[in-house]
Amino acid sequence: MLGLGNMNGAILAGMLAAGTDPAGVCATVHSEDSARAAEERHGIAVSCTERDPEANRNAASGADVVVLGVKPRYIRTLCREISTALAPETVVVSVAAGITTAAMEESLPEGQPVVRTMPNTPLTVGMGAVGLAGGRTATEEHLEMAERLFAGSGSVHRVAEDQIDAVAAVSGSGPAYAFLLAELMAAGGAELGLDEPLAKELARSTVAGAGRMLADPDVDPAVLRRAVTSPNGTTEAAVESFLDAGLARLIADGMRASAERGRQISQEN
Numbered sequence: 001m002l003g004l005g006n007m008n009g010a011i012l013a014g015m016l017a018a019g020t021d022p023a024g025v026c027a028t029v030h031s032e033d034s035a036r037a038a039e040e041r042h043g044i045a046v047s048c049t050e051r052d053p054e055a056n057r058n059a060a061s062g063a064d065v066v067v068l069g070v071k072p073r074y075i076r077t078l079c080r081e082i083s084t085a086l087a088p089e090t091v092v093v094s095v096a097a098g099i100t101t102a103a104m105e106e107s108l109p110e111g112q113p114v115v116r117t118m119p120n121t122p123l124t125v126g127m128g129a130v131g132l133a134g135g136r137t138a139t140e141e142h143l144e145m146a147e148r149l150f151a152g153s154g155s156v157h158r159v160a161e162d163q164i165d166a167v168a169a170v171s172g173s174g175p176a177y178a179f180l181l182a183e184l185m186a187a188g189g190a191e192l193g194l195d196e197p198l199a200k201e202l203a204r205s206t207v208a209g210a211g212r213m214l215a216d217p218d219v220d221p222a223v224l225r226r227a228v229t230s231p232n233g234t235t236e237a238a239v240e241s242f243l244d245a246g247l248a249r250l251i252a253d254g255m256r257a258s259a260e261r262g263r264q265i266s267q268e269n
């Protein structure tokens with residue numbers, strides 16, 4: 001795991017909770033402070049490029065799979081940095097928004113198998129969602145190796161690479177939408193006169209509980225919503241007010257902005 005921040009940290013937490021042997025994982029970060037924090041959180045050794053400029057190359061050397069978890073703008077530099085440390089069969093998996101497999105392939109040795117993924121942070125709690133697409137030379141075996149990283153901690157879906165920005169707009173960025181909803185519900189509760197801590201707790205546990213109810217793949221959110229929306233009741237008053245104010249359009253526009261930002265990042269890199 002090269003870069004062990006929010007996203008790779010969530011993937012690693014999911015892998016360890018699903019039974020991956022920590023002794024089989026090497027990780028790097030940039031700063032000493034982050035290395036210490038990540039060691040404490042995950043219970044594995046984490047090296048840092050601040051202290052050891054060879055940390056990424058050492059971690060990548062001999063690895064079956066290398067997961068690139070740095071910010072998009074650093075992905076190609078990191079690919080070049082580790083190029084000579086990789087074995088020809090090492091699968092290079094990226095979690096970065098907007099960085100295409102072609103861009104990574106250009107920065108890696110000819111023929112290096114590459115898999116681009118779009119995971120999300122609920123992998124931490126075993127409820128993640130991941131879209132993935134293979135590069136030019138990625139075989140079925142390479143895709144399966146990438147899928148195994150996530151299999152114990154979320155649902156994994158193969159998509160065409162040109163759909164990854166749309167996956168990011170739904171599930172990659174999606175946890176933030178749910179957190180925003182909890183924030184706004186807490187603020188709305190306080191406006192209605194509840195004490196702020198109580199409003200926060202009610203909103204937090206409601207969004208978390210509703211999320212748990214949605215975890216069953218056979219349930220349809222519209223059916224769950226209708227089940228709690230009595231005709232002419234309080235919930236219907238709120239839902240109709242949201243929809244009349246254009247909530248559906250606002251959400252679609254926000255998701256379009258996410259996908260558009262993914263395309264911009266591709267162009268910038």
Ligand SMILES: NC(=O)c1ccc[n+]([C@@H]2O[C@H](COP(=O)([O-])OP(=O)(O)OC[C@H]3O[C@@H](n4cnc5c(N)ncnc54)[C@H](OP(=O)(O)O)[C@@H]3O)[C@@H](O)[C@H]2O)c1
Nearest residue numbers: 003004005006007029030031034069070071072095096097
């Ligand atoms: N966050 C999400 O929900 C989410 C969802 C889908 C995809 N992603 C993708 O995940 C990637 C990382 O995002 P993030 O939110 O996890 O960012 P983050 O929390 O800032 O993590 C970035 C990590 O990279 C490390 N790093 C920086 N330079 C490095 C280097 N030269 N060598 C090794 N490690 C280095 C950082 O270490 P320091 O802490 O020491 O700087 C940190 O551990 C991005 O490409 C993003 O597009 C994120």
